[in-house]
Amino acid sequence: MKDVLSGTAPALSGERKRITVMFGDLRDFTSMAETMGPEDVLRVLEAFFEAMVEVVQRNQGYIDKFMGDGLMVLFGALHDDPWQGEHAVKAAIEMQQKLRQVSEKLQSERFQPLRMGIGINSGLAVVGNIGSKSHFEFTALGNTVNVAARLESATKDHHVDILISEHTYDEVKPSFQVAKAGPIQVKGLTEPITAYSVEDTGAPAPSPTPE
Amino acid sequence: MKDVLSGTAPALSGERKRITVMFGDLRDFTSMAETMGPEDVLRVLEAFFEAMVEVVQRNQGYIDKFMGDGLMVLFGALHDDPWQGEHAVKAAIEMQQKLRQVSEKLQSERFQPLRMGIGINSGLAVVGNIGSKSHFEFTALGNTVNVAARLESATKDHHVDILISEHTYDEVKPSFQVAKAGPIQVKGLTEPITAYSVEDTGAPAPSPTPE
Numbered sequence: 299m300k301d302v303l304s305g306t307a308p309a310l311s312g313e314r315k316r317i318t319v320m321f322g323d324l325r326d327f328t329s330m331a332e333t334m335g336p337e338d339v340l341r342v343l344e345a346f347f348e349a350m351v352e353v354v355q356r357n358q359g360y361i362d363k364f365m366g367d368g369l370m371v372l373f374g375a376l377h378d379d380p381w382q383g384e385h386a387v388k389a390a391i392e393m394q395q396k397l398r399q400v401s402e403k404l405q406s407e408r409f410q411p412l413r414m415g416i417g418i419n420s421g422l423a424v425v426g427n428i429g430s431k432s433h434f435e436f437t438a439l440g441n442t443v444n445v446a447a448r449l450e451s452a453t454k455d456h457h458v459d460i461l462i463s464e465h466t467y468d469e470v471k472p473s474f475q476v477a478k479a480g481p482i483q484v485k486g487l488t489e490p491i492t493a494y495s496v497e498d499t500g501a502p503a504p505s506p507t508p509e
Numbered sequence: 510m511k512d513v514l515s516g517t518a519p520a521l522s523g524e525r526k527r528i529t530v531m532f533g534d535l536r537d538f539t540s541m542a543e544t545m546g547p548e549d550v551l552r553v554l555e556a557f558f559e560a561m562v563e564v565v566q567r568n569q570g571y572i573d574k575f576m577g578d579g580l581m582v583l584f585g586a587l588h589d590d591p592w593q594g595e596h597a598v599k600a601a602i603e604m605q606q607k608l609r610q611v612s613e614k615l616q617s618e619r620f621q622p623l624r625m626g627i628g629i630n631s632g633l634a635v636v637g638n639i640g641s642k643s644h645f646e647f648t649a650l651g652n653t654v655n656v657a658a659r660l661e662s663a664t665k666d667h668h669v670d671i672l673i674s675e676h677t678y679d680e681v682k683p684s685f686q687v688a689k690a691g692p693i694q695v696k697g698l699t700e701p702i703t704a705y706s707v708e709d710t711g712a713p714a715p716s717p718t719p720e
Contacts, residue, residue, distance in 0.1 A: 312547040328652055336523040336635045339650065347641040363574060364640050366650045424547045429575050430558040439550065439577045441539055 312426020317375045318382040318418060318466060319443050320359070321450035322350065322393060323368035325413040331367070342409055343367060349396045357389035358382075362437050368450075372438055375425045383420055383469035390416045390460045391474075391498050417449030419463040441487070448484040449493055456482075458495040467494045475499055523637020528586045529593040529629060529677060530654050531570070532661035533561065533604060534579035536624040542578075553620055554578060560607045568600035569593075573648050579661075583649055586636045594631055594680035601627045601671045602685075602709050628660030630674040652698070659695040660704055667693075669706040678705045686710055 324346065331339045347364060354361055354371050358379055362370040371389070374382030393416065401412040421442035427434040449461040456479050467476060475497040481490035535557065542550045558575060565572055565582050569590055573581040582600070585593030604627065612623040632653035638645040660672040667690050678687060686708040692701035 312551045314547045328650065328655055331635060331651060336525045336637065339635045340523045340637055340639060343639050343650075344641060344645075347639075351641050351643070361644070363576070364644075364646065364648075365574070365576070366639075366648070366654060424542060424550045426547065426551055428551060428554050428558075428577075430555060430562050432562070433572070433575075434555075435575065437575075437577070439539065439542060439554075441543060443577060444539055 312424055312428070314422055314424050315375070315378075316382075316421065317423050317425060317438055317442070318373040318386040318420040319423070319438060319446040320371040320373070320386050320390065320416060320418045321368065321447045322371070322390075322414055322416045323365075323450055325415055325454060327367040327412070330410055338409070342404060342412070345400050345404060346397070346412065349400045350393055353392045353396050354389055357385045357392070359385065359389055360436075363435070370437075370443075370447075372425075375423075375438055376436065383466050384473050386418050386420075386466065387460075387462060387470050387474050387496055390418060390462075390496065394459050394498055414459070415450050415453030416460045417446050417451070417453060417462075418460070418466050419443075419446035419449060420466040420469060421445075445484055445487070445491065449482070452479075452482050452484075452493070456480075456493075456495065459498070460496040461493045462496055464492040464494070467492075523635055523639070525633055525635050526586070526589075527593075527632065528634050528636060528649055528653065529584040529597040529631040530634070530649060530657035531582040531584070531597050531601065531627060531629045532579065532658045533582070533601075533625055533627045534576075534661055536626055536665060538578040538623070541621055549620070553615060553623070556611050556615060557608070557623065560611045561604055564603045564607050565600055568596045568603070570596065570600055571647075574646070581654075581658075583636075586634075586649055587647065594677050595684050597629050597631075597677065598671075598673060598681050598685050598707055601629060601673075601707065605670050605709055625670070626661050626664030627671045628657050628662070628664060628673075629671070629677050630654075630657035630660060631677040631680060632656075656695055656698070656702065660693070663690075663693050663695075663704070667691075667704075667706065670709070671707040672704045673707055675703040675705070678703075 359371045360376045373386045423438040423440035423442040425438045476494040479493045479495045482493045483490045570582045571587045584597045634649040634651035634653040636649045687705040690704045690706045693704045694701045
């Protein structure tokens with residue numbers, strides 16, 4: 299997690315490299331949280347984040363940050379990873395599988411079911427320790443990051459759980475079953491981008507590394 | 510900053526309280542950064558964040574997180590603050606003043622001018638240590654937070670630098686000069702909200718505490 303790096307490396311270090319970025323966000327949780335006790339909100343989020351962190355780290359992902367009821371994850375940023383696309387999509391499928399388990403457990407304790415949207419994009423970004431001299435964090439910045447965030451937002455309108463950009467798709471297409479989700483107009487980009495919905499076949503997600 | 514609290518307090522502690530939330534974001538910086546060297550991107554962001562952190566902390570704000578070229582700030586969250594609205598708006602005005610100085614200095618070093626949008630909202634939110642057992646951060650969650658983020662986004666369309674919600678306005682109206690920015694439709698809310706643009710009179714922002 300980022301605290302390993304905060305404040306220990308020189309503040310001004312960064313490079314432009316190809317990474318895969320994932321945004322995940324609990325759907326409608328903010329509204330749900332308005333009617334819950336604060337301890338319950340934190341309890342549900344803890345169960346959610348606990349489960350997601352485990353899946354992300356097992357798939358070589360780096361948790362960039364939590365944002366309310368969402369998270370930003372980088373693949374291939376901290377260390378080069380030629381399988382960054384596969385790792386990200388495999389993590390996304392497993393995160394959705396895991397969320398169903400967490401949600402079932404929470405429902406048995408009187409909570410409402412949880413759903414999550416995940417957006418994934420690959421491309422060049424500036425990666426490094428970003429912030430002020432007194433506080434900086436290893437993170438990524440660029441349109442590549444923004445598009446991943448927009449794809450996450452678009453999952454709701456497209457009624458799908460995972461959307462990946464064509465850039466990530468080009469990298470992972472032999473490994474996963476996808477369906478074209480049509481061109482998506484992304485704020486800040488002039489041309490709409492082609493996105494694909496990743497289908498969870500129910501089986502364990504294929505592993506990019508031979509076992 | 511948040512690292513002071515990360516991992517030191519019990520993970521499950523939170524409450525619902527009235528806070529004032531601010532989002533600030535460099536306008537069009539992501540696109541600008543695509544054409545800059547990575548070291549330059551980090552250098553500009555460092556100058557920006559350095560300046561903003563100083564202003565925020567001097568005005569009793571708590572830096573919740575940096576997000577790429579933006580930041581999220583809480584007032585009245587870590588400690589109760591009856592002047593949270595005034596502190597937030599005063600900080601926003603000073604941040605814009607300070608940004609102009611930073612931008613002039615950077616322009617003299619060949620960089621493009623910087624502009625920033627700031628959105629502010631006040632209301633109830635769940636505040637506490639949110640995250641997993643192994644990594645949690647003091648932050649806030651709720652529609653109050655989301656509305657502040659949406660107002661920041663709306664500054665660009667409304668061609669203004671600072672937008673505050675009517676909830677923050679009701680608290681601070683004797684202290685600042687504002688202009689009605691009209692009803693703004695916020696994603697996730699059924700009713701549009703009334704927002705006000707804060708005018709920077711050029712003079713030092715009024716201080717909420719007698720000196």
